[in-house]
Amino acid sequence: LDNGLMLTPPMGWLAWERYRCNIDCRTDPKNCISERLFRDMADRLLEDGWRELGYEYVNIDDCWAAKQRDEQGRLVADPERFPSGIPALADYVHARGLKLGIYGDLGTYTCGGYPGTTLDYIETDALTFASWGVDMLKLDGCYSNATEQAEGYPLMSKALNATGRPIAFSCSWPAYQGGLPPQINYTVLGEACNLWRNYDDIEDSWGSVLSIVDWFFNNQDVLQPAAGPGKWNDPDMVVLEESKSQMALWAILAAPLFMSNDLRTLSDEARAILQNKMLISIDQDPLGIQGRRVIKEKSNIEVYLRPLAKSASAVVFFSRRTDMPYRYQTSLKNLNYTSGVYMAHDVFTGEMVQNLSDATNFTITINPSGVVMWYVYPVKLRELGNSSVLSVLCGARVK
Ligand code: A2G
Structure with missing residues (x-):
């Protein structure tokens, strides 16, 4: 997407793989999806040397919202888990020189059952996210069909642009349509989105990493030419704490580097891999050619x-x-x-x-x-x- 954003693959932290839809803040206050978790991770990104290496996004995934929209039809954050609200969280993140990402779903509900963005809510939600100071939107695709997606993803892309706030756009569209032509037109995708999830969700296992590696490289003739500055294939998050192999192959893929791990307890060995400067500079190479x-x-x-x-x-x-x-x-x-x-x-x-x-x-x-x-x-x-x-x-x- 030619909006001047993400000229190299985005890097940061994303809650989903490790923290899922844990909303039980009573028994697990440190790890539930709440403003505390995202503030903690923002602190870590700043204080432990991540930000200066390029890890700049703090991304909220599913299960952040209240179950109902407000009277004006706007999405609202869960008031118990985000008592200060998303704008305050955006301020907190921005004050640390970082960026805030949020999650929505093109469809009736999010995958986790929270309010979704049906076609008639696209403009409202784009305006809400912009007014909150959000810097990136991941738009998931549960509870919509191929026709709605073909209409909705480009519409959201235009609606975000129309807000006047630079908001990077991550589309889960291809992951819901098999990830390959003829269902997926990579030219259209590259015009509408800065990155896109093509394939299955990653799990914290070597088997899952391997199945993703296989799919991306077995389909490299289609996927490799689709990537470039401002438009990236997204093999999903970096999960294994000790995985040199995953990081090496993600860098070949010019993949976004979103970590989904506990930055508060990461081992020194894992940190050294994720903070390897040469590896990061390869991933972030300015030509943006996928390997x-x-x-x-x-x-x-x-x-x-x-x-x-x-x-x-x-x-x-x-x-x-x-x-x-x-x-x-x-x-x-x-x-x-x-x-x-x-x-x-x-x-x-x-x-x-x-x-x-x-x-x-x-x-x-x-x-x-x-x-x-x-x-x-x-x-x-x-x-x-x-x-x-x-x-x-x-x-x-x-x-
Ligand atoms: O919903 C989907 O499974 C997402 N997958 C996953 O990343 C996560 O956001 C989850 C939340 O309920 C895709 O976006 C392809």
Whole structure:
């Protein structure tokens, strides 16, 4: 969506995967969906170094609203769990240099059974969110059909624009229509939305992460060209606290990085992965070209590539093996790199491989379910000015 927002994939924190629809503030005041939870997370994002790395959105998901609209037909926050109201929460978040996201649903009800935004409420709700100072809207798609969605998502996009407040727009539309053409037209989607959920909700398991990875890379011919500055595929939240593999593959996907975890109790190891600067800069690369899976070996090793600015690139060697670390031998030439000399940085260990000629065979050791991730850049290219090999490989728009 060409509204000047989200020129790189958005980053932040989102309540859903970890906190769901926990509205029991009496027995679980620290973890229920309430203003306290979002304030706590805003404090953490500011004080623990997340904000300066780009994690700037604090996003409310389902179950924030009261069960009834007010007399004017406006949505209202649950008065017991959000006694200060959403505008006050937006102020709190903004005072910390962060942004506030909210959740709605195009349909009769939200997935959790709260008031939905039917077609006749689109304008009202857009105006309400803008008047509250909200910076992003995720519009879910429970309780509506394909026709209503094809009408409603573009309508909400226009209504948000008409409020005059910059509000980024996340559409769950494709996730409800199979995520693929002909049901989903990715050109239309890119014109209406800044990001979109294409597939199933993530769960906190490696199986769930793998099923998402499979779906996105098996359908990369459709999905990869659809992404770019201002319009992103969203494989859903980053959930596993110790998952280098998830973060590496999300960065290849140019995915939004919304964490859904407890920032108050996160382990140092997990924090180091989520705060890895090189990994973040790969995810946030200004060209905004989504990467692709380029090799699938019988040995269950896979290689993923994403072209980056300044003729650099990111490579992920991923092992689906479940037995033991695997020694994988290849060369940059095997991965279709232009002939020349390169430098590679290991994104997780910080080690450098110098003077790597495209023809040099190298061997890396990949842990089971693990990755080795490299940031690669040319030291000397024989054919100059060249990101063309990678751009052909990725079917992508490189200037
Ligand atoms: O409703 C849906 O399942 C959402 N899925 C999920 O992310 C969460 O918001 C949940 C809340 O009830 C999609 O948006 C695809």
